[in-house]
Amino acid sequence: MIATHAAPVRVTAASFLHMRRALVGECIYNIGEAGIAWRVVSGAIRLDRVAGENRSFAGLARAGDVIGAETLLFRAYSFEARALTDCELEPWLARGNAPSRESLLQMLAAAESRAADALALRAGEAFERVRKLIMLLAGERGHAAAARVGIPALKDMAEMTGLTVETVSRAMSHLRWAGVLKREGRRSGLVFPENLQLQ
Amino acid sequence: MIATHAAPVRVTAASFLHMRRALVGECIYNIGEAGIAWRVVSGAIRLDRVAGENRSFAGLARAGDVIGAETLLFRAYSFEARALTDCELEPWLARGNAPSRESLLQMLAAAESRAADALALRAGEAFERVRKLIMLLAGERGHAAAARVGIPALKDMAEMTGLTVETVSRAMSHLRWAGVLKREGRRSGLVFPENLQLQ
DNA sequence: CGCCGCGTTGAGCCACGTCAACATAGGTGG
DNA sequence: CCACCTATGTTGACGTGGCTCAACGCGGCG
Numbered sequence: 103m104i105a106t107h108a109a110p111v112r113v114t115a116a117s118f119l120h121m122r123r124a125l126v127g128e129c130i131y132n133i134g135e136a137g138i139a140w141r142v143v144s145g146a147i148r149l150d151r152v153a154g155e156n157r158s159f160a161g162l163a164r165a166g167d168v169i170g171a172e173t174l175l176f177r178a179y180s181f182e183a184r185a186l187t188d189c190e191l192e193p194w195l196a197r198g199n200a201p202s203r204e205s206l207l208q209m210l211a212a213a214e215s216r217a218a219d220a221l222a223l224r225a226g227e228a229f230e231r232v233r234k235l236i237m238l239l240a241g242e243r244g245h246a247a248a249a250r251v252g253i254p255a256l257k258d259m260a261e262m263t264g265l266t267v268e269t270v271s272r273a274m275s276h277l278r279w280a281g282v283l284k285r286e287g288r289r290s291g292l293v294f295p296e297n298l299q300l301q
Numbered sequence: 302m303i304a305t306h307a308a309p310v311r312v313t314a315a316s317f318l319h320m321r322r323a324l325v326g327e328c329i330y331n332i333g334e335a336g337i338a339w340r341v342v343s344g345a346i347r348l349d350r351v352a353g354e355n356r357s358f359a360g361l362a363r364a365g366d367v368i369g370a371e372t373l374l375f376r377a378y379s380f381e382a383r384a385l386t387d388c389e390l391e392p393w394l395a396r397g398n399a400p401s402r403e404s405l406l407q408m409l410a411a412a413e414s415r416a417a418d419a420l421a422l423r424a425g426e427a428f429e430r431v432r433k434l435i436m437l438l439a440g441e442r443g444h445a446a447a448a449r450v451g452i453p454a455l456k457d458m459a460e461m462t463g464l465t466v467e468t469v470s471r472a473m474s475h476l477r478w479a480g481v482l483k484r485e486g487r488r489s490g491l492v493f494p495e496n497l498q499l500q
Numbered sequence: 501c502g503c504c505g506c507g508t509t510g511a512g513c514c515a516c517g518t519c520a521a522c523a524t525a526g527g528t529g530g
Numbered sequence: 531c532c533a534c535c536t537a538t539g540t541t542g543a544c545g546t547g548g549c550t551c552a553a554c555g556c557g558g559c560g
Contacts, residue, residue, distance in 0.1 A: 161420075210371070211375070211379065214380070222357060255506080264423055268509085464516080474540075487524095
């Protein structure tokens with residue numbers, strides 16, 4: 103579980119705006135809407151740019167990342183956010199507080215690192231791309247124990263990797279066949295990163 | 302030309318660290334090096350992540366963008382920067398000055414927007430990708446007048462778009478044939494975005 | 501129950517990767 | 531100045547990885 107702010111005495115207005123949950127596929131916010139910035143507590147979120155009729159993948163946020171920080175500047179979201187897996191969010195900063203320079207610099211560095219990760223999802227062969235995506239979602243933790251991952255819809259994986267649903271489906275089958283991924287219900291799996299010797 | 306800081310009387314230490322130029326292909330900084338953040342005055346720069354032996358494209362900076370801001374946090378660059386075209390840089394912030402929250406938020410928003418642009422370079426068909434890259438380099442200005450663009454090496458364009466040099470070469474020939482791009486010396490061209498009806 | 505969205509699998513085809521040959525531009529040394 | 535060399539760009543021929551299209555299974559829902 104997630105440790106809530108340990109401030110039992112003083113209850114500010116902000117603490118009423120508590121954790122928010124979103125289910126797979128749910129829209130968290132739309133472009134142009136007013137709102138606050140959120141920290142992703144668990145799950146994964148997809149950010150999209152909307153140009154006319156078509157959405158285009160613009161970023162992937164995972165636990166620990168902050169999304170929607172542009173509202174501090176523009177007072178409106180400039181991307182659309184949708185839940186790739188069930189996820190939990192908490193408001194970033196108590197209402198009205200300004201972020202420190204330090205934390206802004208950290209977010210900047212994190213944003214650039216995430217951008218590089220997202221870019222990497224569109225390089226290399228199909229199987230590699232899907233593997234990278236799953237590893238990213240699994241959190242790239244040490245190769246020791248198996249990790250539980252939420253598996254997004256194939257359509258989302260396809261749009262993130264720049265492949266088609268069919269190709270992603272085949273790659274996922276291959277990952278399972280290779281023992282890297284094990285089914286656990288429809289929407290989650292166990293990852294065994296060590297099983298990657300063969301091809 | 303670029304207006305230099307209009308401070309003729311007081312000459313600070315920072316103003317000695319003046320504009321820097323880099324030629325096509327030149328390395329601007331390496332990962333791990335100490336240094337300052339730069340604002341791109343003209344030209345285009347490619348940021349790369351280095352993992353072991355292989356570089357991977359991690360971002361594209363154009364005139365107006367700030368690169369290397371992570372040095373304010375880590376005291377070292379976390380990406381490698383190389384000039385895609387001849388370019389001019391000026392130090393961002395006089396030495397020792399801290400950036401305002403406002404400007405950090407702007408950089409954050411800009412970084413996310415650039416990330417989305419870079420991602421878009423790896424979506425769609427080959428010709429479309431190369432076209433988008435050229436348009437991006439040209440600065441997406443109004444479709445009115447022809448704009449001069451610095452053309453990066455095909456190898457760089459290939460790595461940015463996730464294509465091969467041969468395919469990029471063919472796409473460039475096609476752009477020229479379609480009248481969208483006109484040669485002007487080896488390393489630059491004129492863009493006519495309006496010539497895009499056909500195909 | 502039938503419907504609908506999602507995932508899976510197969511068959512065929514095409515855009516792009518691969519390989520190879522050649523053109524061109526700079527750079528260097530004589 | 532030319533002779534030569536290398537890096538870079540161009541073009542063609544060919545093979546293939548992934549896209550397209552189609553059929554089907556499965557689960558959730560009215």
